[in-house]
Every structure is written in structure tokens, then in C-alpha cells.
Amino acid sequence: MASNLPHATRRQLLVTGGALFAWSYLPHFARAADARDPRFIAIILRGALDGLGAVPPIGDPSYAALHGPIALSLTGDTPALPLDGFFALHPSMTNLVRLYGARQATIVHATATAYRDRSHFDGQDVLESGYAGAGRTDSGWLNRAVSVLPKGERIAARGKALGVGPATPLILRGGAPVTGWTPSTLPAVQDDLEQRLLALYRERDKALATVLTESLDIEKIAQREAGGMRPVGGNVIEAMRTPARGAAKLLAADDGPRIAALAFDGWDTHANEGGATGRLAQLLAGLDAAIAEFETGLGAAWKDTVVVAITEFGRTAKVNGTTGTDHGTGTVAFLAGGALAGGKMVADWPGLRDEQLFEKRDLKATTDLRAVLKGLLVDHLNIGMAQIEGVFPDSTSAKPLRGLIA
Amino acid sequence: MAADSTQQALVALNRFGFGARGGNSGDLAAAASDPRGFVLAELTSPRSTRLENPILHSTDALLSELYGLQQQERAYRIAVNQQSANQQAANGQVASEPTETPAPQPFAPLPPQPNFNVIAERFRAEALARIQRAHAPACGFVERLVTFWSNHFCISAIKGPGVRVTAGAFEREAIRPHVLGRFADLLRAVEQHPAMLFYLDNAQSIGPNSRAGQNGKRGLNENLAREIMELHTLGVDGGYTQADVTAFARIITGWTVVGPAARLGTPGTFTFNANAHEPGAQTLLRKTYAEDGVAQGEQALDDLARHPSTAKFIATKLVRHFIADDPPQALVDKLANVFRDSDGDLKAVSTALVNDPLSWSTPLTKIRSPYEFLVASSRLFARTPDQPQRYLGALALMGAPLWQPPGPNGFADTNFAWATPNGMKARLEISNQIAKRLGNLTDPEEALDAAAGAAASADLKQTIGRAESREQAIALVLMSPEFQRR
Numbered sequence: 001m002a003s004n005l006p007h008a009t010r011r012q013l014l015v016t017g018g019a020l021f022a023w024s025y026l027p028h029f030a031r032a033a034d035a036r037d038p039r040f041i042a043i044i045l046r047g048a049l050d051g052l053g054a055v056p057p058i059g060d061p062s063y064a065a066l067h068g069p070i071a072l073s074l075t076g077d078t079p080a081l082p083l084d085g086f087f088a089l090h091p092s093m094t095n096l097v098r099l100y101g102a103r104q105a106t107i108v109h110a111t112a113t114a115y116r117d118r119s120h121f122d123g124q125d126v127l128e129s130g131y132a133g134a135g136r137t138d139s140g141w142l143n144r145a146v147s148v149l150p151k152g153e154r155i156a157a158r159g160k161a162l163g164v165g166p167a168t169p170l171i172l173r174g175g176a177p178v179t180g181w182t183p184s185t186l187p188a189v190q191d192d193l194e195q196r197l198l199a200l201y202r203e204r205d206k207a208l209a210t211v212l213t214e215s216l217d218i219e220k221i222a223q224r225e226a227g228g229m230r231p232v233g234g235n236v237i238e239a240m241r242t243p244a245r246g247a248a249k250l251l252a253a254d255d256g257p258r259i260a261a262l263a264f265d266g267w268d269t270h271a272n273e274g275g276a277t278g279r280l281a282q283l284l285a286g287l288d289a290a291i292a293e294f295e296t297g298l299g300a301a302w303k304d305t306v307v308v309a310i311t312e313f314g315r316t317a318k319v320n321g322t323t324g325t326d327h328g329t330g331t332v333a334f335l336a337g338g339a340l341a342g343g344k345m346v347a348d349w350p351g352l353r354d355e356q357l358f359e360k361r362d363l364k365a366t367t368d369l370r371a372v373l374k375g376l377l378v379d380h381l382n383i384g385m386a387q388i389e390g391v392f393p394d395s396t397s398a399k400p401l402r403g404l405i406a
Numbered sequence: 407m408a409a410d411s412t413q414q415a416l417v418a419l420n421r422f423g424f425g426a427r428g429g430n431s432g433d434l435a436a437a438a439s440d441p442r443g444f445v446l447a448e449l450t451s452p453r454s455t456r457l458e459n460p461i462l463h464s465t466d467a468l469l470s471e472l473y474g475l476q477q478q479e480r481a482y483r484i485a486v487n488q489q490s491a492n493q494q495a496a497n498g499q500v501a502s503e504p505t506e507t508p509a510p511q512p513f514a515p516l517p518p519q520p521n522f523n524v525i526a527e528r529f530r531a532e533a534l535a536r537i538q539r540a541h542a543p544a545c546g547f548v549e550r551l552v553t554f555w556s557n558h559f560c561i562s563a564i565k566g567p568g569v570r571v572t573a574g575a576f577e578r579e580a581i582r583p584h585v586l587g588r589f590a591d592l593l594r595a596v597e598q599h600p601a602m603l604f605y606l607d608n609a610q611s612i613g614p615n616s617r618a619g620q621n622g623k624r625g626l627n628e629n630l631a632r633e634i635m636e637l638h639t640l641g642v643d644g645g646y647t648q649a650d651v652t653a654f655a656r657i658i659t660g661w662t663v664v665g666p667a668a669r670l671g672t673p674g675t676f677t678f679n680a681n682a683h684e685p686g687a688q689t690l691l692r693k694t695y696a697e698d699g700v701a702q703g704e705q706a707l708d709d710l711a712r713h714p715s716t717a718k719f720i721a722t723k724l725v726r727h728f729i730a731d732d733p734p735q736a737l738v739d740k741l742a743n744v745f746r747d748s749d750g751d752l753k754a755v756s757t758a759l760v761n762d763p764l765s766w767s768t769p770l771t772k773i774r775s776p777y778e779f780l781v782a783s784s785r786l787f788a789r790t791p792d793q794p795q796r797y798l799g800a801l802a803l804m805g806a807p808l809w810q811p812p813g814p815n816g817f818a819d820t821n822f823a824w825a826t827p828n829g830m831k832a833r834l835e836i837s838n839q840i841a842k843r844l845g846n847l848t849d850p851e852e853a854l855d856a857a858a859g860a861a862a863s864a865d866l867k868q869t870i871g872r873a874e875s876r877e878q879a880i881a882l883v884l885m886s887p888e889f890q891r892r
Contacts, residue, residue: 046813069623118632118651119642121815134642165805168826182805182828189838193878196869197834197885203865205887208825212834215827265812266564270629271607321625322610327632359648 038304038339038380039251041294042142042261044169045287045311046124047268051331052317052363053280054093055107059086062352068319070275078276083107084345091276092285095292099336100343106335106404108372109347112313112365114395116358118327120268123312128171130370132394139174141391142261145377147176148387161259162218164247172261179214179257181222181250182243221256222246240264240286241293248297251305264290267311271322291336303338306380306405310369316361317352328362333369339380341406346372368398375401412860414441417766420774420892421728424546425782428856433544438859445760448548449753455548455582459535465575465600468528469674472571473666478520485516525571529563532574533808534794540781541790551585551756552577553777554727556809558720559596559638560816561605563809568604568663573809576601589720589750590711597634597707598676600663606630606814613659613684626684631655633814635710641722644715650691656684657695658703717745723819724759729768731820737764770891773824775817776804778892779833783840783884786857787848800839804832837884841877850879858888 056072057063058080064071072080072088080088081097087109089097099105115126115134122134130141146161163172163180172178194216201209243262250256266283273280287309295302314331330350335342350356350364358364370392377383377391378400388400415437419426422445426433437444448454463471540549556577563570580599584592596602603609608630612619619625631654636642660683664670670677678700687696693709695702710716721741725733740762741755748754759765774782780800784791791797801808804824811817818824850870854862866886873879883889 118648119636120813121636122642163826163828165828168822173822180826180828182832189834189881192874193838193881194834196873196878197882200865200869200882200886204863205891207821208830208887208890211825211827211830215831215834218827219831268813270627271610320627321612321614321619322607322627323624324607324627326628 036304037301038258039298039301039306039337040142040259040376040381041247041251041305041307042171043287043290043307043309044124044128044171044261044263045267045309046120046263046265047311048120048123048313048315048327049267049311049331050269050273050280050315050325051109051111052314053269053273053275053325054090054284055083055109055332056080056088056090057086057109057349057352058082058088060349060352066317066319066352069323070273070278070280070319072275076276080276086349087345087347090281090284092281093288095288095295096334096336099291099295103343103406104336104338104340106340106342107345107347108333108335108367108369109345110330110350110363110365111333111367111369111372112330113369114398115313116329118313118329120312120327125170127310127312127369128169130171130373130392130395137170137173140169140171140261141373142171142259143174143176143178144391145381145383146178146259147174148383148391150382150384160214160257161261162247162250162257164243164260164262169261169263179218181218181246218250221250221253236266236282237286237289240290244290244293245297248294251294252298252301262290269315269324270320270326271324273319273324287334291334295336306335306337306339306376308373308376309334309336310373314363314365317357317363318361329358330363330365333372335372335376335404339405341403346401346404367401368395370395371398371401372404374398375404378402379405409860411438411441412858414438414766415444416770416858416861416888416892417441418444419545420782421765421770421772422545422547422550422760423543424540424549424778425785425889425892426856427541427544427785427788428853429788431544431788431856434856434859436544441766442760445545445547446757448543448545449586449757454543455552455585457535457539457578457582461531462535462574462578463528465572465579466672466674468571468575469568469600469663470666471524471528472567473673475520475522475524477666478517481517482519485514489514489516522567525567528571529573529809530794530798532578533798534791536574536577536808537781537794537797538790541785546781546785547756547760548585550728550778551752552582554724555581555585555592557811557816557819558723559592559602560811560814561601561809562811562814565605569601572599572601572604577809584752586753586756587751589716589745589752590708592752593638593707593711594704596638597630597658598661600674600676602630603661603663603676606633608658609662611655611659612682613656615686616659616682616684618679618682619684626652626655626659628652628655631658634707637815639710639719640713640715641719644713644719646691653688653690654706657688657690657706659684661700661703711750714742714746717742717750721745721755724755727819728759729765729772731772731822734764734768737762771821772892773821773890774892775819775824776801776806776829776833777808779804779890780836782889783837786853786884786889787840787844789844800832800836803836804829833890834881834885837881840884841880844877844880848876848880850876850883853880854883854886854888857883858886862886862888 078091080091082088096105113126114132115123125134125137128140129136160177160179161172165182168180198212247260269280294307298305310333313329315325315328320326348366350366354360374388378388415434418437418441561569563573576599580595606629607627611627612624614625628651632651635646660679662679664673664675664677666673687694690706695706721738722733725738744755744758806817869882870879
């Protein structure tokens with residue numbers, strides 16, 4: 001925030017002649033004037049990512065012993081990628097480290113939602129709903145964010161947010177209109193059949209009519225933008241790369257969606273998690289490839305893009321009895337995109353000594369993930385300071401973290 | 407047949423079963439004449455839940471086969487490495503003594519490479535048997551119960567070959583025998599089955615103070631213990647703590663699967679490994695369980711099966727699955743009471759569900775799951791599949807790959823999960839494909855009559871009547887609200 005405030009102020013002064021104004025509307029004004037067309041992509045990593053495995057705190061004296069046989073280091077055949085002298089990045093994430101060097105990636109460490117129990121499904125519900133506790137699955141924070149986008153901005157006029165994959169994730173469910181798209185593997189259905197079915201649904205089943213209409217609309221854009229797109233491969237990396245490639249094309253289109261959510265499964269590494277190579281390494285390589293697909297596919301729009309990859313909670317600091325990690329608390333969030341003021345770690349490091357761990361087992365969460373997300377929504381999507389509290393109810397203690405966006 | 411009695415027949419066939427069979431089955435008329443009796447008839451045959459087929463193998467046979475393949479692979483790798491070492495040694499010799507003619511190296515022939523396709527073949531055979539079975543009964547209520555419990559106690563083939571090869575056997579051995587039996591028996595059979603012990607990592611969990619824990623490098627893994635309480639019995643709000651999870655994880659240390667060396671029994675069977683078991687008493691949900699070997703965990707499981715939270719959790723899931731996304735509380739309470747009063751008699755619980763008036767008066771608003779939709783489609787056209795690939799591909803396309811849910815909570819059970827733009831697009835593509843396959847061999851009006859009879863709307867009849875081809879009409883029947891909702 002600090003970096004773009006002076007610029008916005010100058011502009012505002014010219015227009016208003018120095019009148020007082022609510023500063024929270026400032027970025028909104030500035031954005032409208034410079035005609036940005038921002039993109040925002042949320043990737044949910046289901047299963048709980050091991051933040052200490054993905055972004056090892058190499059400089060913490062307790063780390064190597066706690067993570068034991070799967071701990072990473074800056075030496076050896078596959079060394080971790082240095083970030084800032086204290087933290088390093090998993091060697092699988094070569095694209096992310098490049099973006100970090102180009103100030104287009106930020107990593108938040110020791111972060112978590114307000115959820116402090118260890119159920120995946122409640123944890124994901126809290127992560128995606130944006131509520132302070134479990135049990136609310138009526139709407140997701142990204143959907144509520146869409147519903148309070150400032151009127152008149154280009155993004156608000158760009159239609160519905162996009163859920164990628166066979167099912168719409170909770171983060172995008174709710175009152176604001178959402179659509180879904182998944183790559184096709186069967187021959188196309190005749191338009192005529194679709195139209196007859198739609199007419200039948202309009203008479204007999206309004207809910208299915210709505211769903212089918214959206215399906216037909218989004219497929220039209222997809223087919224136009226991506227002739228011959230087909231999912232390929234069955235491996236972990238392709239399973240993330242393929243939907244990202246398709247979603248990037250939709251988001252890049254002039255009349256395509258501007259906001260999207262994807263979910264990648266498989267992060268629940270209880271056994272044989274692996275270190276520089278192995279299961280987690282594969283998963284991180286997939287995520288890294290997906291981010292690279294967004295960068296490539298969005299082209300010129302990448303400079304106005306933010307991708308966030310978030311997970312329901314972290315994993316135990318200490319390796320368990322099966323060379324994996326059990327459900328924990330604090331973890332990392334990855335931010336990537338040309339709109340970021342990147343190249344930095346955001347971490348209030350709690351330490352890893354026994355008494356510094358949460359319940360003596362997990363990395364403590366010292367940064368509220370909601371503060372990060374709120375900061376992004378405010379500065380990147382120009383959501384007002386009053387509206388943002390409705391997007392993340394009961395989160396006033398987690399003040400929006402400013403300065404993430406260039 | 408009046409519209410009212412047809413509507414009740416649709417409840418019997420679609421809400422509780424897999425839909426009417428086409429041809430001359432007369433399912434719709436039979437269901438209309440006595441809807442409750444039509445559903446409950448399947449519960450009286452004691453073996454109706456089993457699936458016995460001589461081409462399917464038991465878990466221990468399947469795992470022994472897998473162990474054999476893995477051993478074969480190790481032997482092959484060793485031989486390959488040996489051969490390349492020999493080759494390097496021979497090359498070195500040639501380089502240092504260029505004047506001598508190198509003698510041909512006596513390489514031993516490589517052992518045969520293992521054929522891992524067998525794993526996929528076993529999986530497909532199990533899938534086909536399950537799918538075919540769903541086509542046999544008039545109603546299919548028992549098969550629906552099997553799929554419900556199989557999803558409740560799900561495993562995922564994505565975990566690895568040990569789970570993939572036993573996924574079908576798990577359902578046949580641990581689920582089917584108990585779907586009309588006692589919940590406690592079902593629970594024990596599931597948690598002691600090798601597929602579950604592999605899937606949720608308990609096979610490798612070792613008590614830190616056990617003999618193996620003291621000697622070795624492995625230790626406790628709390629995955630299975632947590633999911634038993636969160637997903638299989640109490641539910642996430644069932645009143646347990648992290649300390650309970652850890653205690654229960656210790657209690658079930660030693661519950662594992664016999665390996666290829668057959669040290670603790672027949673390879674591929676459940677065993678209790680006392681060497682890996684955490685010694686001593688443990689406190690779970692404020693009750694202390696004395697050290698008692700495998701019985702310590704079995705007693706704890708029995709108590710979890712009888713816990714009031716379990717009755718409530720199971721009742722809620724059953725009503726949500728069969729009746730409505732927002733389960734009517736009165737019906738949930740009633741089933742929970744039956745569950746408690748009958749000590750988890752699942753036949754009594756299932757019967758109570760079918761007998762309740764709410765089950766017949768609640769509108770048919772749920773969307774069929776992808777599996778229900780596919781089975782109902784091929785039942786309607788009286789086409790029992792003779793190969794599973796098309797089914798498996800279609801299920802994956804709709805986001806519900808067989809025995810491969812995204813997590814241990816199984817596939818979602820609400821319209822929100824299935825009535826999505828992408829989900830409906832996949833259904834439409836599959837309906838289109840089915841219609842194209844059937845070509846002009848089937849009369850769409852007969853199909854509609856078999857599926858919905860007098861309950862078919864005038865709009866639907868008109869749409870079918872005006873379709874430009876039989877193919878198109880068949881796709882429209884399959885996509886109609888009458889066929890998609892149950």
C-alpha cells in the first residue's frame with residue numbers, strides 16, 4: 001500500500017482540489033482511472049500442505065532435527081532453493097523461485113485461518129467459507145467478495161466467477177452468480193439437443209435450467225478460446241497443469257471470467273512424505289506447473305493477476321512414525337502474479353523449540369491467513385474496508401495486510 | 407395406473423432403488439401395487455446382500471499375488487543392475503587391454519518382468535461384478551444400501567496397488583455381509599480389513615513404547631484413529647479431543663496386515679502384531695481400556711459403535727442420502743432412536759426408514775448420484791454391461807470415479823455436488839453417448855413409460871414426441887427431471 005499511496009494521492013488532489021475524503025476509496029479511484037482489469041485465482045490445496053516441507057526454515061536451529069529424514073537443506077544432490085537467508089523453497093518449485101526473484105511471488109509463513117482443530121473437512125470449510133468457525137457452508141468468501149465488488153469497475157462487469165473441475169468448491173458457492181467448467185473428453189453434444197433440453201427444463205425444472213444455461217455459456221467461450229483442449233496424462237503434475245491451462249485461457253479472454261477457483265487434492269502426507277524427491281515433491285511440482293500455466297496462458301494480463309494457493313492447516317512439526325506428518329496448524333500460503341509487490345517473505349517467525357510450538361506439536365500460526373486474503377481483496381480488487389468485514393465475518397482482529405500489491 | 411400410485415412407485419424405485427428396468431419387467435406396476443412391500447421384500451432374503459462370484463478372489467489371495475509381483479520386480483531390478491555392472495567391468499577390461507580379443511561375457515538371462523496389468527484387471531473384474539449386480543434386483547434397495555455404506559466407509563484406490571487390488575474385495579468382505587446386520591460388526595470388519603489399514607496408514611503405525619517402536623525408526627500414525635471417530639462413528643462434533651485421537655491411535659497400534667514373509671499368519675490377512683502394539687492402559691472418551699492385546703481396540707470400537715453421537719451421525723447421513731439434502735429432524739431422531747434401541751441393528755434401521763410416512767411424502771428433489779444415474783440408465787434399457795471400461799470412464803468424467811473418492815469423507819451426497827454446470831454437462835454428454843449407442847433400436851416412448859409411466863409430465867411427453875430422432879428422444883428421456891431426480 002505504502003508504495004502506491006502517494007501516486008493515488010497526487011491524482012486525487014488534482015481532481016478534488018485537496019478536499020478530505022475517505023482514504024479507503026482511494027485505490028478504487030486510482031484503479032478506475034488506470035483501467036486495470038485484474039484477475040484473481042484461488043487454488044485450494046486439499047489435505048493440508050506441510051509448510052515446513054514446502055518452505056523450510058533452514059535457518060531455524062530446530063528444523064533439521066524435527067523434520068528428520070525428510071528435512072531439506074541447501075546442500076546435497078537436490079538442494080533447496082534459497083529465498084532470504086532464513087527460508088528456502090522446495091527444489092520442485094523452480095518457477096515460483098524465478099517469480100520470487102522477479103518480485104512476482106510472495107510467501108506467507110506460519111499462517112493459518114482461525115480454525116484450531118484438526119479435521120480436514122471442517123478445516124476446509126473454514127478456509128473456504130471465510131467464517132471464523134466450522135459449521136457454515138452456505139457461502140464462500142470469494143463468492144461474497146464477488147457480490148461486493150465496486151460497481152462500475154471492469155471486473156464487476158465481467159460476469160460470473162469460474163469454478164474449475166467437476167464440482168464447484170465451497171469458496172465460490174453462495175448468492176453471487178458462479179459458473180463452472182471442466183475440460184471435456186467426449187464428443188460434443190448437438191446444439192439442437194441442448195436447446196430442446198433447455199426448453200424442457202424451463203417448463204419443468206427451473207433449477208436445472210439455470211445450471212444447464214451456465215454450462216452452455218461457459219463451454220462456448222472455452223471451445224472458442226482453446227480449440228482441441230484435452231486433459232492429458234494421469235500423473236500428479238498433469239492433473240494440476242491441465243485444469244490450470246484451461247482456466248488461464250478462459251481468464252485471458254476479453255469476455256471471460258476474471259475470478260476463478262480450483263482445488264487440488266492429495267496433500268495429506270501422513271506416510272512417506274518424501275523430502276527433496278518423493279510424494280510432496282511431486283505435488284509441489286504440480287502446483288508450480290499450474291502457476292506457470294497461469295503465467296503463460298494469461299499473457300499480458302499476468303501483470304494484473306494474483307494467484308493464491310492456500311490450504312486448510314499445516315502438519316506436525318515433527319515427523320511421525322511413518323516418515324510423514326500428521327494434522328497440524330501453521331503452514332504457508334503462496335502468492336504469485338504480476339500485480340504483486342513480491343520478492344518477499346511475510347512471516348512473524350514463532351520458532352520451533354518445543355515450547356514455541358502450538359500445543360507442543362505444530363508450527364504456531366502468527367499471521368492470520370484472513371488478514372492476507374483481506375489485504376489482497378482490498379488492494380487488488382478494490383473491495384472497500386467496510387465491505388471486507390462482511391466477506392470475512394468476525395475477523396476484525398485480522399486487519400487487512402496492506403502492501404502486498406504493487 | 408393413476409398418477410398418485412405411480413408417484414409412490416417412483417419413490418419406491420428411484421428414492422430407494424436403482425430405477426425401473428425396461429423391457430417387460432413390469433417394475434413400475436409391481437411397485438405401484440404395494441410400494442413399501444416392493445422395497446422391503448429384498449430385506450427378507452438373508453443372502454441378498456452378498457456378492458459371490460467364482461472369478462473374484464479373496465483379499466489374501468489378491469495381496470499374495472501383489473506381493474509376488476513386487477518380489478518379482480525386485481529380483482528383476484537386481485538382475486538388471488548386476489548385468490550393467492558386469493557390462494561396465496567388461497568394458498573396462500577391453501579398454502585396458504586393447505590387444506586382446508574380448509571373450510563374450512557369460513550373462514545370465516534376465517528373470518521375467520512382472521506384469522502389473524494384473525492389478526488393473528482385478529480392479530475391472532470387481533467393478534464389473536458390482537455394476538452387473540445392480541441390474542439384477544427388481545428394486546435395488548439392498549444395492550443402494552451397499553453403495554451408501556461403501557461410501558461411508560470409503561477407501562481410495564489412488565492410495566496405491568495394495569488398496570486398488572483389494573477395493574472390490576473390501577466391499578464384498580467387509581461391507582456386504584453386514585449391511586443388514588449389526589453396525590458394530592460392520593465397523594469391526596471395516597477397520598480390520600487390509601484395504602482400510604493400508605488406506606488410512608494404520609498398517610504402518612507403531613506404538614512408540616512397543617518393542618518395534620523402541621528398536622526401530624517408525625512410530626505412531628493417527629490417521630485411522632481420527633477418521634474412525636470423525637467419519638465412521640461419532641462425527642466431527644461427536645465430543646472427542648486431540649487427546650482421544652492420540653489415545654485411540656495407540657490402542658489400535660499393531661492392527662496391521664501380514665506381509666509376504668508370513669511371520670504372523672497368512673500373507674494378506676489382518677493380524678495383531680503385539681510387537682508393534684503400544685503397551686499399557688489408555689483413556690478414550692473418559693473410559694480406561696486396560697492392556698488386552700487386540701481386544702483393547704475391539705472393545706473401544708464396540709463402545710464407539712454404541713455411542714449416542716454415532717446413532718445421530720449415522721441417522722443423519724442415511725436420511726440425507728435417501729430423503730433430502732436437509733434431512734427432516736423428526737425422521738433423523740426416529741432413526742437414531744431405532745439405532746440405539748436395537749443396538750445398531752441396521753435391518754431395523756433400514757426398515758424404519760422405509761416405513762416412515764415422511765419417506766413417502768417428501769418430494770423427489772435429490773439429483774441421482776453419477777453411479778445411480780448410470781445404473782438406472784442401463785437398467786432402463788435392459789442392457790447389463792459386459793465390460794466395465796465405459797462405466798468407469800463415465801463415472802470419472804462426472805467426478806465420481808469408482809472406489810476413488812477425493813478423501814476419506816467419500817463423495818458428497820447433496821444436489822450441490824452434482825447439479826453443477828460441469829456435472830450436468832457431463833451427464834448430457836454421457837446421455838448423448840448412450841443414445842447414440844442404442845441407435846434406433848429402442849423406442850423412447852416405451853422407455854419413458856417404463857421409467858415414469860403416468861408421472862411423466864405433458865411437457866416431457868411433448869418434447870419426446872417432437873424430437874427429431876429416436877436418438878435425440880432417448881437422450882432427452884435420460885436428462886428429464888423425471889429421470890434425474892429421486
